[in-house]
Amino acid sequence: MSQHDQTLDDTTTSPGLGLYTMLARLRPLRSYGSKILLVAFVGTHVPLLALLAYFIISASLTVEATVRVLVVALAATLAGAVATMVALHHLLAPISLTSKGLRSYLDTKNLPSLPTRFTDEAGTLMADTSHTVGSLDRLVRYLESFDDLTGLPNRSLFTTRLAAILSERDDADMVALIVLDIDRFKAVNDGLGREAGDMLLRAVSQRLTTSLGDAAVLARTGADEFALADPTAGSLNAVIDRCDAMLALLDRPFTVDGRQIHVSASAGITVAPLDESAVDELLQHAETALYQAKGAGGGSYQLYSADMNARLQERLTIERDLRHALVRDELVVYYQPRVDPRLGTIVGVEALVRWQHPVRGLVSPAEFIPLAEENGLIIEIGEWVLRTACAQQRVWHNAGLTGVRVSVNLSCRQFRQDKLVEMVAVVMGDTGVQPDCLELEVTESLLMDDVARGTETLKRLRDLGITLALDDFGTGYSSLSYLRRLPIDTLKIDRSFVAGITLDAADAAIVDVIIALARTLHLSVTAEGVETRGQLDYLKTRGCDEIQGYFYSPAQPAAAITTLLSAGLPVDQVA
Numbered sequence: 001m002s003q004h005d006q007t008l009d010d011t012t013t014s015p016g017l018g019l020y021t022m023l024a025r026l027r028p029l030r031s032y033g034s035k036i037l038l039v040a041f042v043g044t045h046v047p048l049l050a051l052l053a054y055f056i057i058s059a060s061l062t063v064e065a066t067v068r069v070l071v072v073a074l075a076a077t078l079a080g081a082v083a084t085m086v087a088l089h090h091l092l093a094p095i096s097l098t099s100k101g102l103r104s105y106l107d108t109k110n111l112p113s114l115p116t117r118f119t120d121e122a123g124t125l126m127a128d129t130s131h132t133v134g135s136l137d138r139l140v141r142y143l144e145s146f147d148d149l150t151g152l153p154n155r156s157l158f159t160t161r162l163a164a165i166l167s168e169r170d171d172a173d174m175v176a177l178i179v180l181d182i183d184r185f186k187a188v189n190d191g192l193g194r195e196a197g198d199m200l201l202r203a204v205s206q207r208l209t210t211s212l213g214d215a216a217v218l219a220r221t222g223a224d225e226f227a228l229a230d231p232t233a234g235s236l237n238a239v240i241d242r243c244d245a246m247l248a249l250l251d252r253p254f255t256v257d258g259r260q261i262h263v264s265a266s267a268g269i270t271v272a273p274l275d276e277s278a279v280d281e282l283l284q285h286a287e288t289a290l291y292q293a294k295g296a297g298g299g300s301y302q303l304y305s306a307d308m309n310a311r312l313q314e315r316l317t318i319e320r321d322l323r324h325a326l327v328r329d330e331l332v333v334y335y336q337p338r339v340d341p342r343l344g345t346i347v348g349v350e351a352l353v354r355w356q357h358p359v360r361g362l363v364s365p366a367e368f369i370p371l372a373e374e375n376g377l378i379i380e381i382g383e384w385v386l387r388t389a390c391a392q393q394r395v396w397h398n399a400g401l402t403g404v405r406v407s408v409n410l411s412c413r414q415f416r417q418d419k420l421v422e423m424v425a426v427v428m429g430d431t432g433v434q435p436d437c438l439e440l441e442v443t444e445s446l447l448m449d450d451v452a453r454g455t456e457t458l459k460r461l462r463d464l465g466i467t468l469a470l471d472d473f474g475t476g477y478s479s480l481s482y483l484r485r486l487p488i489d490t491l492k493i494d495r496s497f498v499a500g501i502t503l504d505a506a507d508a509a510i511v512d513v514i515i516a517l518a519r520t521l522h523l524s525v526t527a528e529g530v531e532t533r534g535q536l537d538y539l540k541t542r543g544c545d546e547i548q549g550y551f552y553s554p555a556q557p558a559a560a561i562t563t564l565l566s567a568g569l570p571v572d573q574v575a
Ligand code: C2E
Pocket: 336, 351, 352, 353, 364, 365, 366, 369, 382, 385, 409, 410, 411, 471, 472, 495, 528, 529, 530, 531, 548, 549, 550, 551, 554, 555
């Protein structure tokens, strides 16, 4: 049954709708007005028809007189009918207004403006419609503006309220915008289930709500993101205290589903008028700061600054370009000599990657390695550097430049990758590098998470016949007890200590201790970042085994190193 038929059927059962139903069946009378007009027309023509019938039956007038009377009667009836129809049309206005108003509300969400002062049926129809639609509209808007889960305003309502707060702000008033996000919320969702995740969000929202002042607005602006607009912030210090307090509030354990859960949160802060932006941008800025806080490891806040935005933009472009750098062959490996200070000759080189960017020129690894580490590209890049360096070692070997040890840096993520040892073995096999001429450099921080597992990985790498160096030594939490058990061959003294040896007694003392320590543990020592003759002389007298630094040579392309190696002379004597 079509919807149209059903409507007609329903109406036949409703009392009083018989005539209406009958007329509704007549197709030309689709509009309500036409039905009324038909009835009015027929009604006003009854006298004329009665007159006509009387004349026919009685035959009391001449034909001529009959015609005349009929014409006059017809004209009078028509005039009456027209006047009736016009009047009825006006009387029907409440109904058509109500109908149009409702239709336009459904189509455009504009509330109908209907008069409410009339008290008859048509008047109450208009008044009741106006009242009902108004209440419905408020309900719909409420449902659309609030988050189901927490009952807090959602993002759209939050921006409206924030706009209102900002427009009411006096020039001197400070409005704080804090965006807060739960760290590793996904792990809670994945580990304990969505329901537990939902409970946690509700609990978080409750805790945050209890800490609010009257004028502040708290909202849920994303899955696990909350935003607070506070027009009574006062000072920047007060905002920071406030933010600290909120983070501390979430630091206390939550009981979810009978279980205790520990979470931390990160926050991004921006403050008007220091940040004179429109509402959407303000929110974006606080989120940029939040993103930074997350990047710094979570559990803390960041204040937004304009150059943070610029840095973020820059970072996003670098990240996008870096994804193509490998396929477009834009990465190159430079090699920095490691020199035996007694002979001045090269005993090894450290492979240091560079990015030959089509627009930016040569980009330092300090700029893109941390990024690649974050997004995982380091796995591919690291393997490529290892393969290139090993192949280069083989090229030197084949050219008669034998025994040049090549060392390659391993980052944290690379070190933790499951198939690291297998990958290194495959690369060694593929390139034919001599195992005793390959060294991998790792840092202490890389071992800290899980010393046992890290030590195991190092052992397996060493079983491949390669040597291992502990890079940037002295900057981490060197613990002598574990150092003794680590399967490593070399300590590389961090360049920050080397820089101070001739100036700062403390730095010199640290370097002395590291060298003595290496002696005791039967490890070799390399000093990095040696730039001056003074530094070199000091290290030489202390018995440092190898020297790396600008004093001898910066990192250079393979061809330049080949020239140095071929000369077979002390590096500082090659013209
Ligand atoms: P690093 O392993 O500590 O490398 C030594 C850095 O010190 C290099 O910077 C080198 O150019 C620089 N350097 C050498 N001699 C001197 C000197 O006399 N004075 C000063 N001030 N600096 C000197 P670079 O090449 O910019 O590399 C920076 C860092 O990037 C490296 O630090 C390393 O941690 C990372 N890196 C570079 N290549 C790779 C790679 O292939 N894989 C991984 N995972 N990390 C890499």
